[in-house]
Amino acid sequence: MNTPVALTTKKDWMSDQEVRWCPGCGDYGILQAVQQLMPDVGVSPENTVFISGIGCSSRFPYYMNTYGMHSIHGRAPAIATGVAVARPDLDVWVVTGDGDALSIGGNHFIHALRRNVNLTILLFNNRIYGLTKGQYSPTSEAGKVTKSTPFGSLDHPFNPLSVALGAEASFVARTHDLDRKHMMEIFRAAHDHRGASFVEIYQNCNVFNDAAFEEVTGRKVREEMMIDLKHGQPIRFGADGHKGVVMGTDGQLRIVNVADVGEDAILVHDAHREDPGLAMALARLSHSDHESTPFGIFRSIERPDYGTMVGAQLAQVFQQKGPGDLGALLRSNGTWTVAAN
């Protein structure tokens, strides 16, 4: 870790494989953002590992000139846990989707966050199953009409951020595929955070769920619909910051006109607060794609990462007992000797 990292360019992080997502897919923008960011994060390609599950987004590792594994549906966080715990020296990324992480792989997702394994988890949320050609996902809105729900989905969706916060995640953020600068800023912070970092990326599937986030992230509505969270700053948005978020005496967050309540009443964002209550409230501020929705870093707290703790415990036992001695181990339950006759 202490050896200087050779300078790289974006090209050094691009594999020789042709990128094969559908033309117009939001995944291209995310790949661009990651490849453009990597030369600046201070690691070398050989010490970087991308692990994915199954789904359109999970093709991601093939396009990165790093070590990588395209694994099985939902299991990327578990496999990546093995990599990161075995080798805390590596920079391990998980690329997953809403079906991969929140449906078939829900269990591994929450436990990787709970253990605070040193992973940077990028969840491409397009609210649809793309690879299997258009079934509803665990983040699809209720009533969604898809191939598998011709009369509308009856499922209540997950809010990925509140799942992550409920799972004790130490870093939780949201960005979207149309803003490369914002993505790079968030990915950079997620990467620099030691422990499990979770980033939900609103990602457009232009084939099976086009414009799912258009009412929030569309260029024309963005200013009024996206709430940019900055640690230590009042939560304001809209033209000239005329709107803001306040916490009522009932503990509920509400969107108000700043002019109505005065600047001092506006809630100041605190991403470093140990208690996840505020982050949770912000994560649940918006319940549909017609409401103003927060983006940025909801929560970022310090907590020892799992791989480092495992290594420290090994070192501690080594300190106490000395290096393992196989001969002594085999004799540890007592022995007796049968003499030659």
Place this chain on the structure above:
Amino acid sequence: MTDTVTQRTRREAETISRVVVRFAGDSGDGMQLTGDRFTSASAIFGNDLMTFPDYPAEIRAPAGTVNGVSSFQVHISDHDITTPGDAPSVLVAMNAAALKADLNRLEPHGLLIVNSDSFEARDLEKAGYTSNPLEDGSLDGYRLVQIPMTSLTQGAAEPLGVKPRDAERSKNFFALGLISWLYSRPTDPTLEWIDKRFKDLVKESNRAAFLAGYNFAETTELFEHPYQVAPAHMPPGEYTNISGNVALAWGIVAAGQLAKLPVFLGSYPITPASDILHELSKHKHFGVRTLQAEDEIAAAGMALGAAFAGHLGVTTTSGPGVALKSETISLAVSLELPLLVVDIQRGGPSTGLPTKTEAADLNIAMFGRHGEAPLPIVAASSPADCFQAVIEAARIALKYRTPVIFLSDGYIANGAEPWKLPDLDSLPDISVPFQTEFNHQAADGTMEYWPYLRDPETLARPWAIPGTPGLMHRIGGIEKQDGTGNISYAPDNHEKMVHLRADKVRAIQADIPPVEVRGDQDADLCILGWGSTWAAIDAAVQQAGREGRPVAWVHLTHLNPLPADLGDVLRRFRTVLVPELNMGQLCRIVRAEYLIDAVSISKVQGLPFSANELLAKIREHHS
């Protein structure tokens, strides 16, 4: 104090060659502990021995009922033995339910020692007796000895200030003391163990109960005289008493050392495999990382991730866990990474008989994956055998970059036997080099790394781990082009890869020993065994030989690939019997593989074969 006890053993001991003792009581009575201590004292004394713990799945079934009976059988001998004995010659029954559950196992005229305090009306009712067996003459065929163990234990412990209710809990030590005198076991090892294991009043109470039992047996005239089982004539060397799961855990530690790799165990608790996780988690100073995963799937995934990162990845489980890990094992087949999957088989399907033994996972090990996904299978034959067999499994996994399924079972896992410690220098070097250089020249002359460029001899692909400069590469579950490892859906390439993966596993035949035929080479009848049936087959083959019925015997460690000469060897015999604790899974494989008319001997009762059961089959097929 202990010296006094030993010296007071005045009555002359009668020497016998072997004895099988079964301790039976309520789950909470500490029968496993009692049996284990008797075993240890016998091991230290130098007897050969084999144990068979037999307990219910419920941690605490209703006290006093037949369902809650926990037993421990141990066979001690002055000669080489392999089984825990068919019928016990001594049954110690701590309550009415234990008598009810285990009396049918006791040999005719066997010694039956009962705790007469636990035969009150309520005890009899809970055990399902309508009349008191101690009084109704139903035990006339046995040598019945009634001892009020509970009250005698209380009497011994009360002067120390132990409350009667607490003192009662020491009654298993009274029984242990009694049997220790009866079979002339040294007392010191047990007393030292009590001092180490317990504290304060509990320690004093257990000591008092143990000595009271010993003295009671010595003083009263209930037993004519003690017995003596002389030390066995075992090959010279240093021995320890070892259970299968501990031998397996130590074998994994050793495999890591021999491979010069850190060990990474991903595991989820499951009976009867959890003890391997417990044991390995103690040995962090060997560089062993253990992670109790969120589920079986994650446990396998973590081990595979660690293998990708350059560790010896291991996951341990039982049948239901193997089913859950199946997709990950298939991924390991496709990725061609080393992965050790340990299956401690138990009765199935589903939850089945979690604490009882069965060997019915050979089919899932062979065939339990989607697609054509062959992998090597190695099976242990006895508790001590687990040590070297699991090293062999790790060797194959590492050398051929493949998942290997290692089969043990509940009987091997929990059973114990003396183990002559191996010469550490004789253990194999199983280390394999990581790839650190480019291995292919591109058309334009530049050097590059091809992750699927195979070793022509082993067909193994190179293993380049993250952190290696220049060798960055991507692998995945999608079919890949041989050589480059790039995604390929080409029809011919897929067929080539399917065959290559199969050829790689088959090529291991050249790297495993030929079949060893035991017993009588010229016999007409051959027994083909694998796994824990080893013990019963060994005893049955020896007995058949003494009866003038020559039998040959082949016992397999490698179940996939099978040894190259197995077909030729089996064809030499007129009759091939395949005893298995399943419905004939190996038998079906050898019939299909070699077109021989092998005969299955099947048992699926959650219990191992007895030697007599196999002997009866040998007699039946011997003409």
